[in-house]
Amino acid sequence: MTPFAKKVYRAVLKIPIGEVRSYKWVAGKAGRPGAARAVGQILKRNPYPLIIPCHRVVKADGKPGGYLRGSEFKQRFLNLEREISKILTIK
DNA sequence: ATCATGACTAATG
DNA sequence: CCATTAGCCATGA
Numbered sequence: 001m002t003p004f005a006k007k008v009y010r011a012v013l014k015i016p017i018g019e020v021r022s023y024k025w026v027a028g029k030a031g032r033p034g035a036a037r038a039v040g041q042i043l044k045r046n047p048y049p050l051i052i053p054c055h056r057v058v059k060a061d062g063k064p065g066g067y068l069r070g071s072e073f074k075q076r077f078l079n080l081e082r083e084i085s086k087i088l089t090i091k
Numbered sequence: 092a093t094c095a096t097g098a099c100t101a102a103t104g
Numbered sequence: 105c106c107a108t109t110a111g112c113c114a115t116g117a
Contacts, residue, residue: 004114023099027113038114040098045115059099066098074098 001047007031008042015056018085020078022060040066056081 011029015021023036030039043054044066055074059065067074084090 002114027099032113034100034111035113036099037097037112038099041096041114042098044098046098054098057098061100064098068098 004030004032004035004038005042008039009048009052012043012052012054012057015053016085017090018082020056020058023057023065024060026057036060 007030008026011026012021014029023039024033026039027033027035032038039057043052043057046052046054049068055067055077057065058074058078064075064078
């Protein structure tokens with residue numbers, strides 16, 4: 001676990017349910033604006049799958065981005081989160 | 092120290 | 105909307 005990785009995960013954990021942020025956004029929060037690509041590397045080697053909401057991190061252009069096996073699951077999961085947050089009125 | 096590797100980005104055709 | 109292109113950067117070998 002590198003210090004940069006820590007910051008990245010810390011930032012990702014802050015993303016509210018039903019919302020998404022770009023890799024770039026995370027990079028900035030991690031103190032290294034422009035390291036969006038590196039962020040991908042970190043999430044890719046995610047030590048705690050399912051604990052870290054890496055599915056809420058998408059590309060800057062809105063596309064799903066990557067995920068285990070592909071991005072299909074990611075896309076659907078985000079929809080579910082949006083709905084549940086709406087129903088339960090979670091910010 | 093050097094080099095290759097992407098779950099990226101912004102610009103262009 | 106899709107493809108290409110050059111720039112970017114932490115990591116690991």
